[in-house]
Amino acid sequence: MVDQEIFLNFIGIIFELFILIIAAILLVLILKKYFVKRHNLTRLLFFIFICYFIAIVFSWLSKIFAVLEWDLVQDNAVVTWFYNRISDFRISELFVTFAIFLSYILKVNVFEKGYNTLQKYITIIYGALTCLYALFIYKNENDLLDVGAFLLVFVYMVMVYAPFLRRAIESYRAVEGKSYKQAFLSLAIMSVSFMLIFLSFAIDRVFIFLGSSGFTVFYFLGWIFAVVGIFGAYYGYIRPKSTE
Amino acid sequence: MEKVIQDIWILSDAGAVLFNRVLDKKVDEQLIGALISALNLLAEELEKGGLSNFELKDKKYIITKQHGISFIVNSPKKTKEKKVKEEIKNIVEKFFTLYPAEFFNQWDHDISIFSDFENHIKDSLQDTIDKFEKAFW
Numbered sequence: 001m002v003d004q005e006i007f008l009n010f011i012g013i014i015f016e017l018f019i020l021i022i023a024a025i026l027l028v029l030i031l032k033k034y035f036v037k038r039h040n041l042t043r044l045l046f047f048i049f050i051c052y053f054i055a056i057v058f059s060w061l062s063k064i065f066a067v068l069e070w071d072l073v074q075d076n077a078v079v080t081w082f083y084n085r086i087s088d089f090r091i092s093e094l095f096v097t098f099a100i101f102l103s104y105i106l107k108v109n110v111f112e113k114g115y116n117t118l119q120k121y122i123t124i125i126y127g128a129l130t131c132l133y134a135l136f137i138y139k140n141e142n143d144l145l146d147v148g149a150f151l152l153v154f155v156y157m158v159m160v161y162a163p164f165l166r167r168a169i170e171s172y173r174a175v176e177g178k179s180y181k182q183a184f185l186s187l188a189i190m191s192v193s194f195m196l197i198f199l200s201f202a203i204d205r206v207f208i209f210l211g212s213s214g215f216t217v218f219y220f221l222g223w224i225f226a227v228v229g230i231f232g233a234y235y236g237y238i239r240p241k242s243t244e
Numbered sequence: 245m246e247k248v249i250q251d252i253w254i255l256s257d258a259g260a261v262l263f264n265r266v267l268d269k270k271v272d273e274q275l276i277g278a279l280i281s282a283l284n285l286l287a288e289e290l291e292k293g294g295l296s297n298f299e300l301k302d303k304k305y306i307i308t309k310q311h312g313i314s315f316i317v318n319s320p321k322k323t324k325e326k327k328v329k330e331e332i333k334n335i336v337e338k339f340f341t342l343y344p345a346e347f348f349n350q351w352d353h354d355i356s357i358f359s360d361f362e363n364h365i366k367d368s369l370q371d372t373i374d375k376f377e378k379a380f381w
Contacts (some may be wrong), residue, residue: 037379041375045380054324110372110376175309183376240381241381
């Protein structure tokens with residue numbers, strides 16, 4: 001059983017390393033774009049993907065911990081605190097929540113004429129509660145609390161990326177010109193993929209709660225959506241070239 | 245990217261041009277004046293909120309009249325009529341939000357008051373594309 005768990009985590013390391021490399025390439029491309037454009041929104045996009053990248057790094061670290069069978073439970077309370085939260089993806093969820101909040105700012109800046117006050121406060125308060133849950137509503141080996149954390153992040157994703165998706169589709173339908181259409185369609189695909197990542201992970205967690213040893217098809221599906229989302233971001237933000 | 249609506253003229257009931265935005269400045273202004281007068285006559289025939297359109301060279305013209313104010317716009321022939329109608333509807337709504345029908349009862353015929361209207365009619369899609377072009381594309 002332990003050997004199987006280590007083997008599954010090893011597969012996870014390889015799989016997530018592949019995702020990390022793709023995310024790192026996108027990060028470099030966004031940074032290059034920023035040096036060309038020197039625009040606040042390009043910088044914001046870079047920060048969003050830095051947060052996503054850090055989230056993937058911590059997820060990857062959790063697999064390393066499992067494979068190396070590190071056990072830090074007794075030694076140091078602070079280290080143990082962080083170790084547990086890294087192992088159960090809480091630090092990853094924290095950074096994803098930061099990324100979602102920054103995505104909300106980006107969405108308002110590119111698609112809207114200004115902030116809707118009520119929507120803004122709901123997004124801030126919900127994001128803050130999700131961060132607090134990720135860090136403090138935690139009990140070691142309590143899978144139900146972990147399911148809750150994944151669902152909270154999934155709902156936050158939907159709160160921000162569903163309107164983003166709607167605006168991307170509206171723009172796709174209204175705009176003329178193949179490259180513009182392709183860009184907005186890619187952003188729509190990115191939005192759907194990002195929402196489905198955490199839905200898949202939440203389902204994977206439900207299976208773990210029900211007794212599975214994890215790494216169900218939903219785990220892999222979640223990361224496949226991440227890859228699709230990264231490609232969507234590339235074709236939506238980076239690839240199109242202005243005709244101006 | 246080409247704008248959905250290119251040129252815009254907004255005329256009072258008396259035929260005075262309250263506001264205009266002409267993208268192709270090379271077009272003969274006298275010709276435009278004559279065209280607009282003719283279009284305004286056509287607009288007078290329109291019922292409240294009605295729309296009329298016709299094609300001239302490579303442009304499609306749409307005219308609508310509300311509260312005595314005529315809105316004349318043109319767009320490239322290939323642009324879908326539905327999009328043009330949506331944009332003209334937005335322009336009319338924004339105009340009467342800024343300058344309600346009652347405003348014209350006290351208006352001193354100073355047309356400079358409408359010069360700011362340009363800032364309010366940048367279509368939302370164009371605005372989004374401009375932002376994407378500046379930041380990413």
